[in-house]
Amino acid sequence: MDSINKLIELFREFPGIGPRQAKRFVYFLLTKHAGYTQEMSRLIADIKDQIHTCESCFRFFPKDHSPLCQVCRDTSRDDTSLMIVSRDVDFENIERTRAFNGYYFILGGNLPVLEKNPETKIREKQLISLVEKKVAKGLTEIIIALDYNPEGEHTREHIERVLHNNPLSSHIKITHLGRGLSTGSELEYTDADTIKNALKSRI
Numbered sequence: 001m002d003s004i005n006k007l008i009e010l011f012r013e014f015p016g017i018g019p020r021q022a023k024r025f026v027y028f029l030l031t032k033h034a035g036y037t038q039e040m041s042r043l044i045a046d047i048k049d050q051i052h053t054c055e056s057c058f059r060f061f062p063k064d065h066s067p068l069c070q071v072c073r074d075t076s077r078d079d080t081s082l083m084i085v086s087r088d089v090d091f092e093n094i095e096r097t098r099a100f101n102g103y104y105f106i107l108g109g110n111l112p113v114l115e116k117n118p119e120t121k122i123r124e125k126q127l128i129s130l131v132e133k134k135v136a137k138g139l140t141e142i143i144i145a146l147d148y149n150p151e152g153e154h155t156r157e158h159i160e161r162v163l164h165n166n167p168l169s170s171h172i173k174i175t176h177l178g179r180g181l182s183t184g185s186e187l188e189y190t191d192a193d194t195i196k197n198a199l200k201s202r203i
């Protein structure tokens with residue numbers, strides 16, 4: 001396979017990218033000057049070394065001296081609440097609203113509705129182990145903040161079941177984002193006011 005087709009195949013693996021868009025990306029790269037493509041390949045080559053996964057919330061963050069990201073190591077945040085989101089982009093969008101001051105957990109995606117092995121698709125075990133640690137620090141509420149679409153709802157019901165089945169959660173209130181989110185909403189594309197309202201009216 002020549003390098004054009006090889007690159008097209010690689011771009012096709014990106015989320016939401018079909019064969020036509022993948023092809024457009026490759027031809028776009030061919031129109032750019034060498035400095036652009038060199039910087040891009042350098043950044044891609046280094047990204048795994050430069051970026052770490054936080055040991056607590058599983059968010060990606062620029063590598064430094066700590067195994068914890070800036071949010072998890074911030075002791076001024078509210079220990080009583082933990083918010084579960086699907087992906088890093090959802091965390092970023094919610095954090096930008098400044099409407100939430102607790103800690104986060106990144107599930108790593110949503111569960112497909114017919115998934116037979118849910119524990120392999122999302123960080124279920126890691127969530128339980130974080131909840132155990134947070135309970136010892138005074139956790140009283142877990143807010144499930146997932147996309148308001150069939151996959152997000154399915155994931156929420158699954159997580160609620162997993163949490164309710166754990167004796168630890170008997171004194172934790174488990175809530176989820178409330179009114180304001182319209183059906184089909186993906187948190188990544190939801191505006192700040194809508195998120196703030198959904199958080200205020202959590203149920």
Ligand SMILES: [Zn+2]
Pocket residue numbers: 054055056057058059068069070071072073
């Ligand atoms: Zn973290």
